[in-house]
Amino acid sequence: MAxxxxxxxxxxxxxxxxxxxxxxxxxxxxxxxxxxxxxxSLLLLALAGTSLLGRQPAQHLTxxxxxxxxxxxxxxxxLTAFFQIVINLGAAAAxxxxxxxxxxxxxxxxxxxxxxVFLAGMNLVLVADDAFTFLVAxxxxxxxxxxxxxxxxxxxxxxxxxxxxxxMASFGTFAxxxxxxxxAGPSGQYAFGDIRGMTHAGWxxxxxxxxxxxxxxxxxxxxxLHVWLPLAHPAAPSHVSAxxxxxxxxVAIYGFIxxxxxxxxxxxxxxxxxxxxxxxxxxxxxxxYALMQRDLKRLLAYSTVENVGIVFIGLGLALAFMANxxxxxxxxxxxxxxxxxxxxxxxxxxxxxxxxxxxxxTGARDIEKLGGLILRMPQTAFVFLGGVLAISALPxxxxxxxxxxxxxxxxxxxxxxxxxxxxxxxAVGAMLALAAALSAACFVRAxxxxxxxxxxxxxxxxxxxxxxxxRASMFVLLALCLIAGVLPGLLIDAIAPTVAGQIGQxxxxxxxxxxxxxxxxxxxxxxxxxxxxxxxxxxxxxxxIQFIHRFASDALRRAPAWDCGFxxxxxxxxxxxxxxxxxxxxxxxxxxxxxxxxxxxxPPGDPRPARLTVTVRDPIWEVAYAPLSSFISYAAEQxxxxxxxxxxxxxxxxxxxxxxxxxxxxxxx
Amino acid sequence: xxxxxxxxxQGVQMLAVLALAPLLLGFTRxxxxxxxRRQGPPLLQPYRDLLRLSRKEVVxxxxxxxxxxxxxxxxxxxxxxxxxxxxxxxxxLHFSWTAxxxxxxxxxxxxxxxxxxVGMDVGTSFGGIGSSxxxxxxxxxxxAMIMIVFVVALIAGSTQLSHIAxxxxxxxxxxxxxxxxxxxxxxxxxxxxxRIPVDNxxxxxxxxxxxxxxxxxxxxxxxxVIELAAALKLLLxxxxxxxxxxPWGIASGEPSPAAYALxxxxxxxxxxxxxFLLVAFETSIAKMRVxxxxxxxxxxxxxxxLGTLLLFVSRTF
Numbered sequence: 001m002a003x004x005x006x007x008x009x010x011x012x013x014x015x016x017x018x019x020x021x022x023x024x025x026x027x028x029x030x031x032x033x034x035x036x037x038x039x040x041s042l043l044l045l046a047l048a049g050t051s052l053l054g055r056q057p058a059q060h061l062t063x064x065x066x067x068x069x070x071x072x073x074x075x076x077x078x079l080t081a082f083f084q085i086v087i088n089l090g091a092a093a094a095x096x097x098x099x100x101x102x103x104x105x106x107x108x109x110x111x112x113x114x115x116x117v118f119l120a121g122m123n124l125v126l127v128a129d130d131a132f133t134f135l136v137a138x139x140x141x142x143x144x145x146x147x148x149x150x151x152x153x154x155x156x157x158x159x160x161x162x163x164x165x166x167x168m169a170s171f172g173t174f175a176x177x178x179x180x181x182x183x184a185g186p187s188g189q190y191a192f193g194d195i196r197g198m199t200h201a202g203w204x205x206x207x208x209x210x211x212x213x214x215x216x217x218x219x220x221x222x223x224x225l226h227v228w229l230p231l232a233h234p235a236a237p238s239h240v241s242a243x244x245x246x247x248x249x250x251v252a253i254y255g256f257i258x259x260x261x262x263x264x265x266x267x268x269x270x271x272x273x274x275x276x277x278x279x280x281x282x283x284x285x286x287x288x289y290a291l292m293q294r295d296l297k298r299l300l301a302y303s304t305v306e307n308v309g310i311v312f313i314g315l316g317l318a319l320a321f322m323a324n325x326x327x328x329x330x331x332x333x334x335x336x337x338x339x340x341x342x343x344x345x346x347x348x349x350x351x352x353x354x355x356x357x358x359x360x361x362t363g364a365r366d367i368e369k370l371g372g373l374i375l376r377m378p379q380t381a382f383v384f385l386g387g388v389l390a391i392s393a394l395p396x397x398x399x400x401x402x403x404x405x406x407x408x409x410x411x412x413x414x415x416x417x418x419x420x421x422x423x424x425x426x427a428v429g430a431m432l433a434l435a436a437a438l439s440a441a442c443f444v445r446a447x448x449x450x451x452x453x454x455x456x457x458x459x460x461x462x463x464x465x466x467x468x469x470x471r472a473s474m475f476v477l478l479a480l481c482l483i484a485g486v487l488p489g490l491l492i493d494a495i496a497p498t499v500a501g502q503i504g505q506x507x508x509x510x511x512x513x514x515x516x517x518x519x520x521x522x523x524x525x526x527x528x529x530x531x532x533x534x535x536x537x538x539x540x541x542x543x544x545i546q547f548i549h550r551f552a553s554d555a556l557r558r559a560p561a562w563d564c565g566f567x568x569x570x571x572x573x574x575x576x577x578x579x580x581x582x583x584x585x586x587x588x589x590x591x592x593x594x595x596x597x598x599x600x601x602x603p604p605g606d607p608r609p610a611r612l613t614v615t616v617r618d619p620i621w622e623v624a625y626a627p628l629s630s631f632i633s634y635a636a637e638q639x640x641x642x643x644x645x646x647x648x649x650x651x652x653x654x655x656x657x658x659x660x661x662x663x664x665x666x667x668x669x
Numbered sequence: 670x671x672x673x674x675x676x677x678x679q680g681v682q683m684l685a686v687l688a689l690a691p692l693l694l695g696f697t698r699x700x701x702x703x704x705x706r707r708q709g710p711p712l713l714q715p716y717r718d719l720l721r722l723s724r725k726e727v728v729x730x731x732x733x734x735x736x737x738x739x740x741x742x743x744x745x746x747x748x749x750x751x752x753x754x755x756x757x758x759x760x761x762l763h764f765s766w767t768a769x770x771x772x773x774x775x776x777x778x779x780x781x782x783x784x785x786x787v788g789m790d791v792g793t794s795f796g797g798i799g800s801s802x803x804x805x806x807x808x809x810x811x812x813a814m815i816m817i818v819f820v821v822a823l824i825a826g827s828t829q830l831s832h833i834a835x836x837x838x839x840x841x842x843x844x845x846x847x848x849x850x851x852x853x854x855x856x857x858x859x860x861x862x863x864r865i866p867v868d869n870x871x872x873x874x875x876x877x878x879x880x881x882x883x884x885x886x887x888x889x890x891x892x893x894v895i896e897l898a899a900a901l902k903l904l905l906x907x908x909x910x911x912x913x914x915x916p917w918g919i920a921s922g923e924p925s926p927a928a929y930a931l932x933x934x935x936x937x938x939x940x941x942x943x944x945f946l947l948v949a950f951e952t953s954i955a956k957m958r959v960x961x962x963x964x965x966x967x968x969x970x971x972x973x974x975l976g977t978l979l980l981f982v983s984r985t986f
Contacts, residue, residue, distance in 0.1 A: 453792030555726030575797020
């Protein structure tokens with residue numbers, strides 16, 4: 001029932017895409033299409049919510065399409081239902097936002113048809129229950145998002161982003177294809193149910209793990225496969241950027257969990273090592289890159305890389321605990337990972353919407369061209385500030401809860417017997433803490449330069465608050481961030497079936513604990529009560545305000561800024577984004593990012609202006625991708641000759657190929 | 670009855686930290702002056718400063734936003750809540766299970782983020798320089814703090830401060846990892862409280878300011894609230910060192926007036942000792958260049974990581 005309803009909703013989304021092609025020229029098309037998408041997303045959200053909260057058993061459905069002997073199999077279990085909630089919540093928020101934001105679109109015909117297809121593709125990946133359907137849906141999702149990335153294709157950078165994205169997406173799908181091929185075995189059992197029942201050789205499991213890391217990791221943005229993400233995510237229209245960053249990366253995480261936790265069978269302890277290593281590198285590098293960016297949307301995309309790293313840290317810890325039969329800690333780590341995935345989908349969507357609002361109001365994505373928006377766009381500034389606090393893992397918002405759970409999981413890891421894990425997990429904990437602290441610095445910088453201070457351009461000085469639908473969407477997301485932060489026990493209990501489905505055990509029930517605290521293991525060990533912290537802070541703030549206004553002077557005078565007696569009205573005298581990042585660049589960036597500041601100071605008497613040039617390079621791009629890309633260009637150039645041969649030579653080539661293949665077959669058998 | 674007593678202890682603690690914080694600041698200033706062979710301001714001078722500031726009118730920059738006006742209260746509230754959760758004279762704080770040590774560190778992080786943001790609100794270059802440097806320090810101090818929490822939590826088997834204090838009272842032992850954590854925590858505390866050698870609380874040279882540069886645009890009651898929050902933070906860190914590393918005297922177990930009195934006396938003694946040692950250290954060292962500070966804080970991070978690693982290797986270290 002739930003499966004067929006979900007598939008029907010997906011079919012409606014596909015129908016909406018067809019409708020969009022027909023009506024995209026009409027002025028009302030934007031409202032119509034996004035309205036339908038909003039309604040369908042809410043319906044899918046409700047379906048997934050009832051199946052997760054109602055703790056319904058897994059449901060199957062097989063349709064006679066796809067591979068003839070297999071059919072297209074679909075299944076909704078607790079894991080699917082959880083990710084459906086994440087995706088459709090984000091999709092509903094994005095559709096609501098787009099009701100307002102989408103009206104500014106110059107070429108709606110390039111966005112409207114692909115948007116519902118993108119939503120349908122992501123939902124289809126989640127319900128797929130055989131490798132063929134999964135891969136088709138995955139490609140569907142990739143291609144529709146690629147089309148959306150190229151919505152503004154006249155921009156050269158966007159064209160390049162689209163090109164790199166399609167390359168990486170194909171590469172990732174290829175890795176997944178191989179992974180499923182290995183899982184299915186020589187008899188070609190592509191249904192997930194059959195794969196679950198099989199046992200695989202050790203080396204084969206390792207190979208599948210690597211392929212899953214490459215395939216799903218490249219979609220999620222794991223270092224070193226992240227290079228496409230900060231190019232492609234910002235290139236799309238903002239509500240699509242929010243979907244790609246906040247939601248599509250979660251589909252990739254789902255793919256990883258489905259393959260490694262569900263299909264691959266009981267883990268070995270060493271599986272966690274590559275996952276933890278890549279994940280912690282991803283977390284720290286992602287946020288360091290983010291700190292160096294001036295483009296607001298690209299900064300957010302790099303921050304997505306960081307958060308994906310944090311989720312994978314949780315998954316890696318869960319693998320380590322599972323391999324050692326420590327189901328309780330594994331459940332804690334897995335819950336932390338899912339909780340963070342959920343949180344990230346909320347606050348990252350919120351911040352991309354904020355960036356979109358700024359883009360609409362000022363036409364600028366470069367934060368050095370903004371400033372002082374808090375006075376012109378107070379509501380957007382307020383919600384963006386909420387997002388900043390949530391993503392910087394500060395209580396009482398939701399980002400803190402998931403990182404807190406993650407730290408509690410790290411604190412349980414000295415019981416792991418393997419030395420490799422004993423020595424690496426503390427370092428992972430340190431990287432996690434470092435990433436959290438750097439992310440606070442990153443977002444103080446982003447908010448401080450874009451929203452605070454004085455306007456740096458006339459456009460920023462004349463910005464106006466955005467439309468109601470956009471603001472409503474952002475406020476809804478902020479409210480969800482607060483609820484998830486204040487009442488985390490509800491969420492932990494809601495995802496308990498998902499955790500139990502993969503780990504075999506879930507965290508202790510939290511809703512029975514008095515006072516809405518969360519207690520991961522035992523109260524004597526650790527507990528956190530977001531509600532009380534929130535009430536405490538609110539009450540203390542109000543008490544302080546009341547006290548001060550009662551007993552202190554109420555007098556207030558507006559005057560020019562003090563600035564130590566030498567205020568300068570030129571906005572160029574403010575701190576800039578690059579200058580704000582300079583200390584961090586100098587401390588962390590010189591080695592990691594090869595950041596260099598060069599000063600060109602003309603001698604006295606020379607009227608040339610002095611120049612400070614900052615270069616930040618991506619070492620991974622230069623070490624891994626640039627040589628590869630130049631090799632491919634070289635090879636293509638060399639092989640180009642093959643296009644201009646005579647017919648005689650082509651025939652001899654075909655003949656030679658045939659001989660070689662036949663020889664190969666003869667030797668093989 | 671027990672609930673009322675617990676609530677009373679919690680209430681007394683919240684008011685006590687508020688009342689004592691300026692005194693600790695006055696004490697450190699006095700001792701510092703005496704060590705430099707100056708007379709120094711009276712012990713109660715910080716109270717008078719706060720009173721005077723709260724009576725003055727606020728001069729607000731023309732383009733200051735709502736964030737600028739509300740942030741002092743939020744900074745104060747976050748710091749106060751954090752300070753209220755660190756056991757001072759008794760462990761049975763009613764709300765101690767609300768937030769553990771990680772959450773306390775994160776609450777201070779919230780206060781810092783607001784402070785760094787308001788430093789940039791008016792759009793002056795000094796505010797920006799302060800915020801930028803503060804966040805750079807924080808990017809090392811916060812992970813160092815988390816590593817210290819790891820060390821303590823792995824030893825005591827808990828991240829709740831009350832449990833840590835009771836555990837340390839019952840299992841007093843010298844451990845290598847605790848020694849490393851103590852050194853690291855002192856370094857973090859120096860940086861977090863903008864003390865020499867990281868920052869100079871008495872500086873008048875703008876280019877060397879970090880904390881002072883961020884609050885340069887504040888005046889009147891707003892400045893009073895921020896100054897009080899800064900004093901609270903200093904008290905919090907001294908209490909934290911006392912509670913984790915020298916928990917003796919803190920009233921735990923069966924509540925009795927004698928135990929509370931003993932707790933209060935030892936707490937005051939710890940504050941005095943902490944304040945004195947802080948100042949003695951400050952007077953014996955020069956302020957560092959800004960880019961020496963990352964190495965200083967990096968040492969704290971490495972010490973914390975080393976302590977954690979030792980405990981991962983064996984719980985007996």
